[in-house]
Amino acid sequence: MDELWIVCLGLGMIWQGLLITWVSGLPLAIRAPDTPKPQAGTPEAFGFFWIEQYRFIGLILALAGFVLAMTGWLI
Amino acid sequence: MNEVNLIHEIQVTAIYAGVHGLLAVLLANFVLYARLRGSKVPDWQPEAAFRVQANFIENVPIALLLLLVLELQGVQTILLHACGGTLFVLRVLHAVGLGTYQGANYPRLIGAQGTFVLISVMAVSCIATAF
Numbered sequence: 001m002d003e004l005w006i007v008c009l010g011l012g013m014i015w016q017g018l019l020i021t022w023v024s025g026l027p028l029a030i031r032a033p034d035t036p037k038p039q040a041g042t043p044e045a046f047g048f049f050w051i052e053q054y055r056f057i058g059l060i061l062a063l064a065g066f067v068l069a070m071t072g073w074l075i
Numbered sequence: 076m077n078e079v080n081l082i083h084e085i086q087v088t089a090i091y092a093g094v095h096g097l098l099a100v101l102l103a104n105f106v107l108y109a110r111l112r113g114s115k116v117p118d119w120q121p122e123a124a125f126r127v128q129a130n131f132i133e134n135v136p137i138a139l140l141l142l143l144v145l146e147l148q149g150v151q152t153i154l155l156h157a158c159g160g161t162l163f164v165l166r167v168l169h170a171v172g173l174g175t176y177q178g179a180n181y182p183r184l185i186g187a188q189g190t191f192v193l194i195s196v197m198a199v200s201c202i203a204t205a206f
Binding site: 015024051 | 108
């Protein structure tokens with residue numbers, strides 16, 4: 001029964017992780033590392049950081065969810 | 076033991092509550108999508124996305140509550156699935172109609188008015204099962 005909850009936790013993370021990726025795309029650091037970055041300390045730089053952070057959260061949620069779901073399924 | 080029995084008694088509601096929970100998260104993300112892609116989406120879409128989510132939150136919890144009451148009252152499983160499945164289809168229609176087409180359109184009309192009719196029918200059924 002405990003394994004079921006691990007699978008559920010993983011699938012829930014995958015769902016939200018994929019939705020974040022749909023909303024914001026993959027991190028630019030992976031997709032387009034040569035993208036020019038705004039000057040540090042400016043509001044644009046903060047916005048850039050914030051969205052990039054959001055993209056990483058989505059990617060990590062999806063990947064970690066996949067690992068958890070597979071772990072729960074294989075246990 | 077009672078707890079196990081209760082889980083089996085609300086099996087249909089559990090399915091549709093779960094499905095609508097996932098749809099709620101999707102619609103919440105659609106609001107973010109429309110806002111973040113401001114330059115790539117039509118001007119009207121962020122507001123429409125917000126209204127899709129707001130209308131979902133206004134109507135679906137009461138519909139699921141009615142579904143739960145009907146299930147606990149022992150209504151036939153096939154009728155419960157008909158209500159839950161219809162609710163899902165109607166909410167998707169409303170989301171597609173309001174979220175992707177500007178102005179009045181049939182998916183939006185059917186989704187919104189269909190949900191009101193369904194809630195009304197389920198509400199009357201709830202009252203009827205009390206007697």
